[in-house]
Amino acid sequence: MRAIATIKDVARAAGVSPSTVSNLLNSRDHLMQPETRQRVLLAMEALSYRPSRVARQLRGAPNPVLGLIVPSVANPFWGSWAAQLETVLHAHGRHVYLCNSDRDPERERAYVEQLRADGVEQIVLSTSLPSLDHLGPAMDAGMRIIAFDREPQDTDPPGLLSVSVDNEAGAHAATQHLVDRGHRRIAFVSGAIRTVSRRRRLAGYRRALAENGIPFDDALVPLSPELGDADSGPLARQAVHALLGLDHRPTALVAVNDMFALSASAALRDAGRDAADIAVVGFDDIPFSALVSPALTTVRQPLREMAEAVVALAADGTAGTDARTSLLFAPTLVERESTARRIS
Template structure:
């Protein structure tokens, strides 16, 4: 038996071939829900598979979304990729995943390769300060959504950005420690040379300043010249920072880390030094990856609503083609949420005074 045709699917569902085509091409809003379900059932029953090569020749694009992340070595990006793929599949799109290591040349190369393969919609997870390396291909019609990076003044006009308020998130984390009674805090990160990392550091400093705590000349640990962004090495960055910061008696009592993997590395480093997380030193992360709740003690962190953000990114890609070419992009900024667990508690001296 040969492969089913679109005409056979239409006949089985009792609709026209154009109705089947509307569903296959992401135009399901043009039909009633019961019609959509009937067509989907016929596609499944007949095992119909669209001819992708023919569709690309006809439309100049594939039903694939390009997703470029820094590195799935950080579980946050793996979780986001899974959520984005689920949203894309619900609309009949596939996802092609690339890892850029936050390198602008790799970002550009991947974008150009995906474009050459007929992929016109891409989600770029980057927080590099500039998108100049992608401006020429955006001008050619690339439908670009940036994730984890608020819009910047010199971004191409059509780019859509989706991010949380990183300043607010770090402020929430820092304020939580201040409310517990901590006054000697440090910020641990790899390089601060990205938009979101710099924003989180600003949030940390702003919370200290609002509490009337003088910001020291070096209020955080961003490593040394040989410390990278830390997407792959994040845990080791945190562990290294813990050994340098806490191997002395007058160490800080609280840590705000750039992300959860760095925070977990800090926790490991504190254990190396014989310190108890949540008792001797409180640690707060950022992202709420799956490991945060599984660690011992469970990690207090700032949650990003990645399922909602992934859904918005896919919707922006799908709606991009319906917008006028001259219509500007937009910036979506979502609120983070503090999740309090056992890695944070009152400082030891306050705990002793209260007992």
């Protein structure tokens, strides 16, 4: 078995002192000539040298690993978000630990405590739960939390960082798009409204109805007690079944996310309906939304820009130290064939 290379091994191979290798590892490479830097890098590659994260932290260097907690990568949106964040982090020489929590507060708490025990100092929390009380002890102990897809709440602790799309504006745009195409019986399909992001999306749907003089109808919002992060199919099918059983059926629906939208579309097809009967709008613009037939009209989140914002906040040691820091990104409506039909 090949022995693990040390700094001294790298220094010997590159023909430099161990302190020169240390300068490169601790971002002090401006102190060396470019040719020297290149020799050290080549020696590290030849020896498969990997610096010790624990040793670097003991010397005061920041941990390059950032934790990421999502509900479930069974929803492709969270897989896309993880991939975007990992790409941006990698460009900055950082890495990510991915955890799936099913939005379970106890599971989140356990993950945060484990990551903290492993020396991780920053976590991107992507579950949008209304309360962060279960993470209070970790935050009090210095854990830095960046909330993603969760707009700030009055009860949030000082120092919380937030990066989110404007969920209410996105759902409002989706609903307004359907109104503009002549629809007035518009349903809202979702699992349980137990997260900040879903509450904001429902609020956007209701605001668009009110602004257009369309009464809110509880029958058009068949909500489930389950969130449906891992499997939206059965919940969307239940909602579609309830909607098709109404005497005055909807002509369109807004789904809380693309997975609910695609599942609802499949349920409509199984019932002999298609986009000519009931228009469908999703939210997130996951890759599958453009590949299905009819292609899904949806609300796009600017994930790359949001990932860059998260990484910038993580690198900014002053952000959120005295007060909450919140960044809100504008969504974009992407029109496709699922809402092509206009009602006269």
